Amino acid sequence: MKGRTVALGEWRGREAAALMVDGRLDDLIVGSDAPPPGTIYRAAPERPMKGQGGLFLRTPEGRVFLRQTKGVSPRAPLLVQVTGYAEPGKAPPVTTRLSxxxxxxxxxxxxxxxxxxxxxxxxxxxxxxxxxxxxxxxxxxxxxxxxxxxxxxxxxxxxxxxxxxxxxxxxxxxAGTEPAVLLEGDGPQALAWRDWTAPASVERGPDALELSGALDALEALADPSETLPGGARMTVEATRALVAVDVDTGTDTSPAAALKANLAMATAVPRALRLRGLGGQVVIDPAPSPKRDRKAIETALKAALRDDPVQTALLGWTALGLVELQRQRARPPLPV
The missing domain is CATH 3.30.230 (Ribosomal Protein S5; domain 2)
Known part of the structure; x- marks a missing residue:
């Protein structure tokens, strides 16, 4: 199916929005119980965390964490805005720089x-x-x-x-003093309207994801492995500390198999992370290839990340030959 389709519906009882491009799932946002980015609170400061260089604040929806505390009064209420989703068991990050x-x-x-x-x-x-x-x-x-x-x-x-x-x-x-929610962040469907601005047909209703073909692609995300062009494979798995991406050449045994697999990974990995709602520290283990290929892999990865709506920094290569990314937690992790 050619063209763009936006599906605004539900998945497992949660509000969801999916973007299909030429019959392929290109973007996905599923609702979460956590406060969405963009939420603005009037928050009450609690104790500073000197070892972490930040401050916990109390809101009507739980504690949040402010990292930049220079010039912040430990007693006066603060206007803060949620900047992303937190790691499991941690408080959502906030900033005093509103937008x-x-x-x-x-x-x-x-x-x-x-x-x-x-x-x-x-x-x-x-x-x-x-x-x-x-x-x-x-x-x-x-x-x-x-x-x-x-x-x-x-x-x-x-x-x-x-x-x-x-x-x-x-x-x-x-001018209030007690913790309060001053602005609710956008849910999945509001985000879809706000950010998916290219012309598209729209499916609405509880079964919109099924009618658009997004449901099958969404269910397939339960498998961490993804086939890449040429027979290579990429596996994306979230751990407590980081997101690990492993690349192997699969059925390709040609001399350039590793480079082809790594270039295919570079193109595919932003979408794979975006659809699964994964962020934070991302470590990629490329298929073994000589150092002379690293520039080509970096160039392909930078080009793919440039077109990705989620802010991601390419930090470079480790001594073990791994690629490190730092990715904004702009989407909630896809429920498994």
């Missing part, structure tokens, strides 16, 4: 300036968008114009900017 994200714009209080997305290449369009944002944005608040602005209607962009500015003004004017 409000919409389909077209992102507001960044305390970081003024207007910044159109690099994906918007037309200089006239960039200039027009910057002028539009400067005319609407509140003083002292920065505006990031997302790539969806390239084709969007100016009135829709301005309307969203005003709505986000009003919401931000209410949050910043908060």
């Amino acid at each position: 409000l994200k919409g389909r077209h714009v992102v507001l960044t209080p305390g970081a003024p300036g207007v910044n159109p997305s690099r994906a918007i290449r037309d200089p006239d369009r960039r200039a027009a968008l910057a002028a539009l944002a400067e005319g609407v944005a509140p003083e002292g608040v920065g505006v990031i114009l997302r790539s969806a602005c390239a084709e969007a209607d100016d009135d829709a962009i301005a309307e969203e900017l005003r709505a986000l500015a009003d919401a931000l003004a209410q949050i910043l004017a908060d």
